[in-house]
Amino acid sequence: MYAIPLTPTAELRPLEPWQAPEFLAHIDRARAHTDRWIPWATYSTDLDSARATLQSYADKQAADRGRVHGIWQEGTLVGGVMFVHFDAASGTCEIGVWSEPAGEGHGLVTAAVRHLLDHAFVTRGLHRAEWRTNPLNTRSRSVARRLGMTLDGTLRRSATHHGTRIDIEVWSLLSHEWEGTASGTDPARADGLPG
Secondary structure, eight states, X not given: OOOEEEETTEEEEEOOGGGHHHHHHHHHHHHHHHTTTOGGGGGOSSHHHHHHHHHHHHHHHHTTSOEEEEEEETXXXXXXXXXXXXXXXXXXXXXXXXXXXXXXXXXXXXXHHHHHHHIIIIISOOSEEEEEEOTTOHHHHHHHHHTTOEEXXXXXXXXXXXXXXEEEEEEEEEHHHIIIIITOSOTTSOOSSOO
16 A cells, blocks of 8 residues: 655545445544535445445546545544546546544645645646535635635535535636646656556
8 A cells, every 4th residue: 555645744545445444433523524514424424334435436446437545644534535526538537625623724635635636637637627615615715725726616506415505616727727836746756646
């Protein structure tokens, strides 16, 4: 297994079905915090459903349609990042993130997303990455801004969350806006994520 250092005490690693017990414990800690913004925690309420969530991303990875990585801070899973959708043929992807409170305020999500963007744009040659968020989620919007994304627009009342219609903002970044500038990395270097 590989690990990508994010800080001296944090790393990005694959999150796989065999890690379902650790993932469920993390989701239980994150549930109240994440569920107000995204339904991510509602998918994993017991060991079987946690394993199924991780298996769905293992299946996506095998089909080259998505993947999920965890963020560990001092050995504890505190959040993660994922390619919600990954379409090499069309050159597009969507990135999603989540965190429990212990994972916030350290720049871990932003650092992890930088690796996903390098993988998408530099390693895989994609053209466009999207970020979708609730307009009221100021932390998520701040990450999109820090990454140099542009707000494309708002899909008014396009989703339902807890029985309420909500707006979804769509942010995007194009490959030429990323490579060699915002990433802070040398585009000639590998990002460490297997292709």
